[in-house]
Amino acid sequence: MDSRELLRTVKQASRNHARLLYHSLLSRLPHILFVTLLLVVAPPLASTLSLDALWQEARANAAALVAASAVLAAATHAYAASRPRPVYLLDLAGYKPGPAHELTRSQALKQFGLAGGFDDESMAFQKRMMERSGLGEATHFPASLLSVPVDMCLRTAREESEAVVFGVVDGLLARTPRVRPADIGIVIVNSSLYSPTPSFASLVVNRYGLRHDVVSHNLSGMGCSAGIIAIDLAKHLLQVHRDTYALVVSTENITLNAYLGNNRPMLVTNTLFRVGGAAVLLTNRRSDRALAKYQLIHTVRTHRGGASDRSYGCVTQEEDDTGRHVGVSLSKELMSVAGDALRTNITTLGPLVLPLSEQLRFLATVVLTRVFGVPRAGMGGKPARVPDFAMALDHFCIHAGGRGVLDELERSLRLSAWHMEPSRMTLYRFGNTSSSSLWYELAYCEAKGRIKKGDRVWQIAFGSGFKCNSAVWKALRTVDAEEVRGSSPWAQDLHRLPVHVPKVGPIDDDEDEDGTSCKVPKPQGNGY
Template identity: 55%
Template structure:
């Protein structure tokens, strides 16, 4: 369109003589004199149409690229190493050690997960200094790798920064540490989310989405992070010991854009975000709590009702997401079944929609095997769909909010992501909250061209994880 207009103007200016120009001017004046109102009306319609179109286009949010941090081998921690650390003098009683060993055996976690560098030392160093060092290594490592993937993006182009780290919130904030390290612009919109649990990754994406739709001239950098060092529990309350056994070190960096031109260079388009908060219910609110035990040791207490609470939150979230993604046929069957049960009082089982008709890839937060098994059963998905979640839990442990990105990296490394595929990331955590993000792949992802934490070992997976390892 612009090229045609440019050629037309050029022709008028250089290829038409003055006499023809005068005639053209007279004809245009006569037309406007008799059709002025129609011309103004058409101009207004065109203006509003362009504005409406641009507004719709600018609402699209794209995932340009992402990166996951892979700690050095020196921070790797096998189950035996974990137990050796726990057996150091002055820490746990024998019954607590036996309980931790039992949890590890049934956790679904493998032998190559990572823990804080300070915990490997003798004696273990648990401090704010070590926690900050751990956080900086993870977030800077992920950001450096991300920037190496998007070489056409400069740090000066980043105008939005959203970081989430649930358990470690020092001053200055971790988001300020990023601004300082990369010398980001002084007008950057910076947010540091704390205390929001394992679902905070999707919450950060949702926040960045809304900010990007308003400030479309800048890229949005999202950091998912969790720190274990300062939150290493040193007491003997069983409900608090579980978090020591399953949480591990990890971090992810994600770059978003709402600029239409970035659609052609991005991997995914964000299609839906759904957030569910069950905090009004006391049972849900108290299912995951950071507090002191009877010996005044700080830890994260997981209640026995956690699985039930998580199931309820996931159910509510799925019910909200379903109408947005499911085909009409599935929605009609679900509605008909519900009316038959509620109105006609028919004794039939509730209809569970087939989400496989709407979603190709399921990235379920790797919180633990019991939750993964429950989600697999309720959604009626296959072991193939659950593979990224289970393998991420096995290889990296529960990396909190960033586990869903290790899972997406796994699917990419396996060459599973094809253009048009839909990816559903669902996470849940303290509060109690459940959040979902649905992405649509904009291109085939070639694993040979990707840098990821799986690239050197993807051929070793999947591995068989026995059902005997499930922790109840």
């Protein structure tokens, strides 16, 4: 690392710490001024005036006292109004298709073969990728891709998305009976690769008869990190619109985005992406705090595409060389780009959540390894890239983008197998469900009885553009596992999980047609 790059790193860290200190002092300024005034004024008054004298003085200056009280009340009100409104998460729901939509890995490959268009090399490549993907034997496909021939059209795409969106919103409203559809003032729906007209947001407004002045936003093209972007947008809207609820729906469409050509960078998505979706209900009503599960503490968004063409072009939707098939192409530089985005994101997030001791230790490590070339002990001479976030955060919901992504983040963030379990089991059971995967992971933590009052949850996702986005939540109460299991997407599988997921899971081409040889395996130890 040259001196200029080091200087930029140190300056960035210094700016983050200075900004955090400034906001901390600013938020406490009224308290500091009040206590200072009390300490300065109260002792002389107490020593020179008796209670009777104070009363007489107050009566003699009643007008001035009333005016001062009015000014103080106005200042207090202005201060309270300027404070950010807290954002609470009441509940969440995840979508689980029926058993008819489940395929084993071998059945999925056979279905790919029946779809036509793949040569032998492409089929062999998809098999190798699926063996290393971390997916299990019961992931979900839309009905359009289960037919022979496949039925990839606008009608079937709409049918898939409507089933997911209506399914999760129905489930969410059933779990929050105190909130009527007419109470919802904000609707945000994100789906990156399928954006119909009318939009998904309009579809939800129409289906549930929401009021005419509802604020609606439809996000597309944001990739797998769009769920956090939607939460961040909802947070800002809830600062403006008082006493209301925000419905956030995250999904992706598989029907129109399966790739049937032979361009290798585009084939990877076939082996990873599966049907899924989630809905979340947020509010800024303080009266609902006692009922809420979580409070949103921080959101941090990092967008690298403006500064780097390499970042911008590492995930793109385009036609292949034949011009007949559209797919999502993943660059070989994806992991490197994701690492750069992650470092930028945690540089901003770190000062917000980490204890000062860990921040100083991390800064000292950076200086030692990059300036003086001192290797970090026990790590083969590799420099420390990130601080220990496990010191400040209790649960980690990392986007289940693929086995390689999870392995790299486990290593980089120095997380334990227990921390990674929600992400790995989500990938294993549901595959990559794009922006909704974070909510399957949080639902897993809830169903396993892990969420205790005061716990902090870090959600982190990556998306095209290239983006890395984070959200930190604080649990306001202990989530009763028995209460959530009945309506959880994990209800039927929880007793089997976690399971051991090998780095390479061979696929048996001679598997029985009914797939009985590919049932979810029994747990082994702690799952890893």
